Amino acid sequence: RGRTFVAGAAEYGNETESRIPSTARAAFAGIEKREKVKLFGRLDQGWTPTQTTTLRVAFSSVNRAGEGSGVVSPEADITTERIGSLTALVHRSVLRNGRAANTASVQLGTFRWNFPPTASDFSQPNVVIQSGADSSVQAVVGSSNFIFDEKETQLQLRDVFETALGGGHSVRAGVDLTTAWFRLTGANTNPNGSYVVFNDGNINPAPGRFFTLEDIPADVRVRSYTIDARIAQVNRTQTNYGAFVEDRWRVSPSLTLQGGVRWDYDDLTSRGESSADLDNVQPRVSFNWYATPRSVLRGGAGYYTGKLPYAVFSDAFQFGPEGNATVTFDGTTTPGAPGFGQGLTQTELQQRADLRPAREERRTFALGLEQPFSRQVTLGYQRQLGDDWAVSVDAVLVDTRNLPRSYDLNAIERPLTAADTVSRTTDFGDPFRPVAPATDSYRRLTTTETAGRSRYWGLYTSVRHRFSEAWTLDANWVWSRARNDTEDINFNAAQANDYAAEYADAANDRRHKVTVRSVYTFARRVRLSVIGDFQTGQPVNRVAGRINPDGTVSTLDLDGSGGVYGEGFIGSNDRFPGVPRNGERLPSYFNLSGGVTYLVGSRWGDLELRAEAFNLLNGTEYGGFANGNAAGGSRTQYGRPGDPIVLRAPGPPRQVQFSARYVL
Template sequence: MSNRIGRHHRARLLLRGAIGAALVTSGAASLAQLTTATLRGTVSGANGAPVTVTAQETGTGLMRHAVTGRDGSYTLPGLRPGSYTLRFEAAGLRATRDVTIGVGQSATLDIALAPAAAPAGQGAAPASPDKNAIIVTATRLVETRTSEVATNVTTQQIQNLPQSSRNFLNFAQLAPGVRVSTNPLRKTFSGGSVGQDPNGDSLASPQVNVFIDGVSLKSDIQQGGIVGGDSSRGNPFPQAAVQEFRVLSSNFKAEYEDAGTAVISAVTKSGGNSFHGEAFGFFQLDSLRAKDYFQRRNAAAGVADEGKFSQKQYGASLGGPIIKDRLHFFVAYEANEQKNVQSVTIGQQTPDNIARFGRYQGSYTSPFREDLGFAKLSLEASEQDRIDLSGSIRKEHEMAGFGGQTAYEAGSRTANTVYTGRLRWQHDAGDVSNEASLNYLYYKFDPSILSPDQVGQNFDSALRIGGASTSQKVVQKGFTLRDAVTISNVDFLGGNHVFKTGFKLAFQDYTVNNALNANPVYNYANRPDLNEDFSQPFEAQYGVGNPEVRAKDTQLGLFAQDDWRVTDRITLNLGLRWDYETNAKNNDYVTPPDAAAALRALEAVLAPQGSSFRAADYISTGKNRKPFLKAIQPRVGASYDLFGDQRTVVFIGWGRYYDRTLFRNAAEEALFRQYTSRSFQFSKDGLPRNGQPTILWNPAYLTGGRAALDGLIASSTAPAGELRIIRNDVKPPHTDQFSLGVRQKVGRLISGSISYQHADARDQVGYYPVNRSVARNAAGFLDFIPVTGFSDVVAMTQARASKYDAMFVTFDKAFTRASPWSLNIAYTLAYSKERGYSFNFDFPDVAQQPFRPNAGNERHRVVVSGLAQLPLGFQISSLAVFGSGQPFLVTDQRNGAGAGLVLGNYGNSKAFRQVDVRLTKDVPLFRTGAKLQLIAELFNIFNRANFAGYDGFLPQAPATNPSFGVPNTLAGPPRTFQFGARLTF
């Protein structure tokens, strides 16, 4: 039976009160700028007369209206991102502008009226567009008067920059301070280096969030930040359905939740009054790909290459009218079929290891299949009302979990499933814009063991062989209601205000099934000082019991913000947010009596040593864990237009941002009690080791597998496994962000910025062993303290913290018909350090650890992208990434494995360099308006061997590690050609 976790009556009463207050506050619904944009400005030349402002969307013909206030100011909130024709009209006066505005922008457009006979800004009619050109239909507005640090990634960039996997999140690295994972099996991104662990992976959520049409893809259970982002090479959404997105790197507004460092907000395409669509196909073959570093090394050693790489990506999209001007549709489908090559290599390349494990080395195929779909209906019910109904599907299967120092047979079959649905209504009534949405999210992560008939064997610093140890099933599903109101053109306190206020209410249902070590794994180590070698295991781990926990959780978020235009030069961004969860900490869990007794006994032993451990802080009665009520998040900023022309703008901002602890952290406390991973310590003599009892080794324990270990459990010679505990007062992690900078426009096409960013992240989750002595023994070790009935007591700590300081520099030159090339540069100079790791077994008190560089401490990073129109219908584009290299984790035991141990990210990795290029040729198809685009792409054109992981172990003298600093995994592909075609109409 599963452990069902309920909600408290008191929490429900509080939640009802908060919802009532939110309804009174908001009155109506608005998603603020998760999916929309705001245009504001001042109209001059009307001599005090009111000016009618009309915005007509190019694709659908939908119109929005506003009237200027007494000072000539106007605001158009809730605009769908895209291209508009703007008309400004008063008695005998008129002006017209064609503009494009991006998602999430609060753009400013000031207009001077002219007599209607000579409309301002109107010249000769534009020439007919070149059907071979990159389409740019209007002037893209550049947002300057804001304290947010954000980057908009346009449709042109998504469609035209080189892209190997069609994962639109890869373009998030066009924003400074944001890094995309180079691990092909973990499609994540990070901001501010928070949450980075050894070798660049994150064992906790890196405190990011992704919204697609306002639907949050936040993973409440699994690692990776967003659903499906962990342990998968798949894409979160069909790229053909993404219109554009916005990357918020720092100081984002109060409407954004569940993110401490970075947010991506994307909007999807919609159908219009004419039919538009595309069909595409791309392929990569093994013959079009150079051998990577490890394949070449294995070939030189005479190791057979058993893997053949290939990739096929194909799909189609279509949008158009069902009822002209009223009802439109859009659908998209994409498939991705891959056969990837994973190289298995021995860690420490000693003669003994090569003789023992050489047969496992080689390159093996890892097959993968993903299907992505999206559909949307858009109803223009009236000039004031728009209703959208949309849904998406993601299904994928993969053979993964091997490569590096893990043999093929130790892999897993991974399955990911994500469904989303959304019903959205927007109503505009003058200066009040209302939106409401009901969202649904279903996510299932379901990996299984590839070789369940083989026990696992892990030879430390050499190779992992045998079957995988763990199967899982993680399910997250829930409904979310978002409700708010935007009120514009409010003249108050001598300025013009845009007020936004609203709430989010989510009902979540979680399932965590984690059969940890259900397939036994035997650990080996070469430790002469402990009389251990590879001839027999020193430990076996084996899980038994019920591996499933279920829970329900209700989440509430309230926000209010004010964009206050104090003067024509000064704009203030003032916001406040509050978040609350009823069951983030497994509140109804009751600590079993044997566990509570063990914790009290452990406190009695540790107290005389000066330990601060208090058993009562971790013993749950089912009534003493209260929801966290202090997630109050002020977010403030200001911008100052030095000359009043939007060209030189100074900005400053500060804010607090709460993320959330993964529910899995709380679930594992219950899971480790009802499902136990037993640890059996073996030795050659059966004597205690480091104060811990051992079992005299018998080869039957290995050949007998599960049955032999079941016998050990039945004979009660092994403890009940790990006791995992969390504090009753667990808090969600938070980040305080500060930024200061200046933006500069040069002419109509060039803009840039330079800014200083600081992030201080606290209350991050880590774990440490409690049953260790506070003081070190003569050898420098923390003595093991036996705990009745348990092998270890591992407690959650929130003393883990990060600090990030950086300088961001951006340069952007826009693409136009008159100047048909673009260039975008994002430079980051960063210093990142961290106190503590995910698992801290080398210090008695994490809070007393020093801040040391974390794996995200890459000093310099430059991302350059650009595209250009060439003669004869050719276009060229490029994306280049240059990084000074991330440090890797070093475990230095040369001065002793105890007090002399030095642990930190000090390894000097090689610089990262990858340059990708795309060349396209457009072929018009007769006079139909359709176009065939032939595409050739080359990734990593210089065939740079970029590494992601290194051997960082330095053993205690006199032993040595000849493989120290030797790379064991790659970050990115070898030189690879991709060819494709795209038909558009």
């Protein structure tokens, strides 16, 4: 009663990373500056023995300023700004002489994701300089060609009531609501356009200096000019509703059963041409049985519904009939590429619909939406052997349906044949579409459909051994497989919505993963640790294309479909007929790391000194590390199965880190 507790924490980080090139092609490695601020506060107030309130506040700001890397000059690089906050208020009331309780909570969150230029503004165009001899990219100068600024405000309300009943039952019931307001204030290209120009020997920076915009002559040969003719601002909302009830029944001191049901509704399913998906009832059961004092058997099965990414809704407006209209003028359009600095402005293009070629356009949920759901089954066994050994084995099976993906309502109907081995223009592919592309209209007419599926099974084995009071060993092995027919909301079938041909091992599937960790402490002041990580290789996706002699890549458009939104990031490019998706594997991955910690104690506190080495053997690893880009690194290869696999974009080399921490 009347007691107050206050706690707080603050963290500040400021880092500068100089990238060191490891290949002859990386003429400029660049610098990245990172600044991080994190604040946290908590206040607990006990009003009475049965009434308590907790207030939590958190703030985070992460700025990552790029100052050039690879072919990107410092003047064209961007800064990543991620700013967020959370404020939560929780009140707990104890009822029925301690046999029941109610917890009500409200949380307000804010988030901003912004990518402003680091050193320039958008008064200058973006320019990509290519070699006039082989079209390889030599530099990116001017200003950035990427504008994105989104803000989100999210409100969460939740109330949970729980009570103990006779016969060993404990019942919980609750409702929750989450609503979010989004403001996309910027999502377009450089307002002064983006040029691709050829260096025919007339773009020459001063010795020892990188390319800049001033090095480009007015009469440079222009390959293409791109600009967004109509900038769209998208402000929308998303609300999720949920309710649940569950019963935890202690049948005996060794056996506990739990069963319940939950209902969820995502209001995105009621937007556009879709109807509300209101039947998401999810039954769930689980058990935990202490078979002996040293062993436990556990398991469960249930139905779980997820929510849809807000981006499927905002993208439908941003790239809809009245959304962004990004136009490229090159040798395939009329008019062709303009002279350098003479491209039409946004205002001029808005008055010239006849100059806006057919593009990819979106309809808002033309096939309807259903919320993603999964059926999950788990079974596990854990046993302690003596005082120094512990073993556990857990199996899991997850079958997921209704995953969102992209569907082309105006897809090319001509199937690929073995004779399709060269790149085609859109003039070849357009006659095979149901609706002929037209000026200022669509070529691809896409919508989000929720028909994707995935399946995951895994067996997790863990062993822990204590050699002595000072020496312990932990080891685990995961044997698993993940398969799907979509990797992302913008995933497209390689050919005419044929998603049956896309069902394959997932981009991040790893069949085996083994981790061993050991810690040894001596003299109560020195702690040695070592960790080894082994993983089998990730899948390789063969797409139609080739690697040129200079190392650049040329992909082939086998059906003349033209540009497809997101294919370079997701890896859903064309494949030669008969070539499966993700049909090969990268080499296995092994990483060994270690560290030593020395503790200096005093009457005022402890000083902890630590030295760590990552990738201790300095191995060159081309797979096994996390990568959110499904087409990134060495996972995308070119040609057909059996062609050489060209390894690129390896993981980090050996890194040594020293740190000190003082604890009061």
